[in-house]
Each structure stands twice: as structure tokens, then as C-alpha cells.
Amino acid sequence: MQLHTTTNLLLLSMAVADFLVGLLQMPLLLLQNQGCWFLGDVMCVVHYFFAALVVSVSVGSMVLISVDRYIAICNPMFYTTRVTLTRVKLCICLCWTFSGVQGSWIYRDVFKQPDMYITCYGSCVVVVGFTEGLVGIIILFLGPILVIAVLYLRVFMVAVSQARAMRSHVAVVTVECSQTVKAMKSEIKAARTLGIVLVVFLLCSCPYYCFAAAAEAAMLGPSSSVIVIWLIYLNSTFNPVIYVFFYPWVRKTIKHIFTLQILQPGSREVSVM
Template identity: 50%
Template sequence: MMEEAELCFPQLLNVSCKKRTYAHSEKMFIYIVLSSMSLLTASLNLLVIISISHFRQLHTPTNLLLLSLAVSDFLVGLFVTPFHILLIEPCWFLGDLVCVMYYFLSFITVYASVLNMVLISVDRYVAICDPLHYPTRITQNRVQICVVLFWVYSVFYSFMLLHDNLIQPGRYNSCYGECVINVVGAVGIVLVFIIPVSTIIILYVRVFVVAVSQARAMRSHIAAVTLQRSVTVTVKKSEMKAARNLGVVVAVFLMCYCLYFCVTVSGSDHTIGSPTEVFSSFLIFLNSCLNPVIYAFLYPWFRKSVKLIVTLEILQPNSCMINVL
């Protein structure tokens, strides 16, 4: 009877998984942290989505990239984090198909976030290093096409990685009551981490070098500028401020994801519910939660938009035309 009580499915003595045991205090701490983070992540990113979608002044190529990033972060807070809480339970009772679909959605959101960061880095690179051609090269339509293509690629790539698992859910489970998948790790690390992160770092190093040189040039000629020159300087300053703000977003992303992938490939215990797995997953959830917090501190338009949303002023006629910049 004691052995049956420790099984996920006591009626299946020979094929049922044994229940994992956790300290009650540790389990409650994980539940509280992840539940709070899930609610906060979904709520804040929903505010970003409503802000950029509703107010026409915010319909810019750069903000469209932030919108795409907010969508992926919103999905993390709404679906990925809550289902991860269920994975920490002693047994998985939702079935093999739900298990695979959870990982499928997780992979899509992670890959979409990485690709969005690459697009943001390219956007800032062109804006700072080739500002004269920025309006013609980075257009609204081109950014929309790139965002759609990258989301489609994220779905396709996730499907390819989980193809065997989707065709036959649960094929890698060793017993009833667990949620296990199998993917080709080396390919994923190269395509989803090494190449994109290297691209992001190279582009932002170049942006930083050019921004510093432009700042020095503006300081040396600031006393002799004409009115037309002053407008040009103002535009350059605004572009560099945008690059700095987005640089903070990219830096936080790199810190969270680099630690996540380092922990993933470290060879340590990465089974569901292990301290290593909980910590690495927490980094991904933390990044999705921090992005809108960064916007709140760095972008005045976001703070003003949130105020209009919370006070329901966006429900008034022509509220989309309100000046939020």
C-alpha cells in the first residue's frame, strides 16, 4: 500500500512513474514566484501590445519590433509559465499531447524572442550607421514582412525539432505520469543561440562605436551649427537615445539567455523540477517580465499610454490620435 501511494497511477503498478518529492517550503516558494511572475508578465506585455497597436503615433518600424517582442513575452506569461508550474507537480496528468504542445509553444516563443532581438539590432545598426538611408531601407511594410517570416520560421523550426514527438506524443516517456521530449540539442544551440547572439553582439558593438564617434563630433561642432544643422543634430540624438534604450533591452536579453543556454549545455541535472532546470527556466520567464518594466523606465510614451489605458480614455472617440510622444 505504501508503494502504491507513491505511484502516479496506483492502478498501473508496473508502468506508473513514482511521485517526485519536494520540501513543502521550496514547493510553495516556487509556486508563489512563478505565479506572480506569470500574472505580471502577461499584464505588462498586454499593456505594451495595446499601446503600440492603438496609438497611431507609435506605428513606427522600431515599435513594430517591440510589439512583436511583446507578443512573444505575453505568450510566455499567459501559457508557458503556468504550464511550467504544472510540470513541477509530482506527476503529469494532462496527457502526452498537452505535454508536447507545451514544449512546442515554448520553443516558438523562445525562438521568436531571439529573432526579434536580431531584428531590433539590425534596425538600430541601420539607424545609427546609415541614417540617410534608414527611412528607405527600414520601412513599415518591410518590417511587417520580416516579423511575419520570422514567426513562421519559429513555428516551422519548432515543428522540425519536435517532429517525432508531435507524430507520436509520449514516445520518449519511460513510464506513465511524466512529460519528456527529445530534440537535437547541438543544432538548436547553433541556430538559436550561437549565430543569433553573435550577430546581435557584432551589430551592437558597431552601433556603440559609431554612436561614440558621432557624439564626439557633435560636441566639437556644437558651437558653430546652423538652424538646419541643429535639426540634424537633434535627429541624431534621438536615434542614439533609441539605440541606448534598446541596448538596455538587448543587454538584459543576452544576460538571461546566455545564462540559460550555458546552464542547458553544462551537463548538469536538467530534469523537470531539478534546481538547475527551475533556475534556467526562471531566467527565460524573468526576461519576458523585465522587458515591459524597462520600457516603463526608459520610454515616456509607454508611461503615458498606460495612464490612458488604465483610465479608459482609449475608449473615447479618436483616442488613437492622442499625442503620446
């Protein structure tokens, strides 16, 4: 119950998407790169659709987390009333639903004719049109970056002003003040972690979308395509590593699960915070 918070629910959504990338997409990409795709034309389209789904959910979860951090730091008085478990669950459901609808729209033609772009046995190729590619770049890259950057800049400014205010009143030591400072430090740490996740996302995503823009002019070869797709997938690998590095309770929880202590009676009462 200690971890049943609105922020952790958003982290869970991103973690599930990242986990599915590692469990399903990376092995299938290895299979595809070996030129021995034997799962059929329909599964080829499903493979691309599912890739678009989980990547979109991961990015959408990042946007939702940034909104959560913005409200928590910039409007802390209204956080508990505006950000409730019910609303967060609704937002997560909408994120997954929207990602599925977007993927279905992008691959609508190949869903009707799965072998449209397959020229030989053992290949798995899907071509995205210019309009669909442009919409994908705006929704999955430019839009999220703009939203997160604006919110993060606001969070940074508020965090700096609050840190200065706390330092100016450092002489006033009370239990209530101590708890407020501790809570604020926790919120700022969460925002800083999100900032690192955003930087990693940019480093992993920029090559892919630069490739997408250059592909029309045949400026890059197939080997480059493989590399940039792997970078996109590696972003899902880096996200949990970042949170494990910055949050001791994440490490404790993972250890609790993998050592099967979670199956013992009263395990839910173990302190991980």
C-alpha cells in the same frame, strides 16, 4: 498613428512573444513543476513547442531591432527607403514562420509519438536529441549574440564619432541642427536600450545553455533545470520593464490603455510622445 513606426512594429512583435510567455508558458510551467500535468500527452508536446516558438520569436525580434538600429544610425540617409513598413512586416512574418518551422523540426519525433518519453501519469517530459540541441544553441543563442554584438559594436563606434562631431559644431545653433541633434540622441538612446536588453538576455540565457551543455554528463539535477528555464522566461518579463523604464511614451501608452481612455472618441489623437 504616432506610434506606427517600423521600430515600434518590431517592438510589438517582441512584446507579443513576451506577453504570451507570461500568459501561457509561466502558468503551465508551474503546473508542470507540481507534477500534476493533466492536459494530456499531446498538450505536453504543444507546451514545449510553443515555448520554443515564443522564445525564438523574442530572440529573432531582438536581432531585427539591432539591424534596424544599425541602419538608422550608420546609414540614416537610406533608412526611410530601406526600412519600410512593408519590409518590416514581411521580416516579422518570416521570423514567426521560421520559429514555427524550427520548433516543428526539433520536436518532430514527439509530435508523431507524444508519449515517447512519458513514463508515468502526471509527468510532462520531452527529450531533445544532440543534433537538435546543437542547432537550437546556434540559432537561438550563439548566432543572435554574434550578429547583435557585431552590429552593436559598429553602432557604438558611429555613435561616438557623431557625438564628437556634434560637440565640435556646438557653436552653430540653427533649428535644423537642433532637430538633427534631437533625432540622433533618440537613435542613440534606442541603441543603448537595445544594449541593455542584450545584457539581460545574456544573463538569463547563459545558465540555460550551460545547463544544456552539461546535461549530457549528468552534471546538474532536475531542480537546476527548473531554475534555468525560469530564467529564460524571466527574460521576457524584464524586456517590457526595461522599455517602460527608458521610454516615457511607453508608460503613457500603457496608462492610456489600462484606464480605458483608448475607448474614448478621439483617443488616437492624444499625444504620447
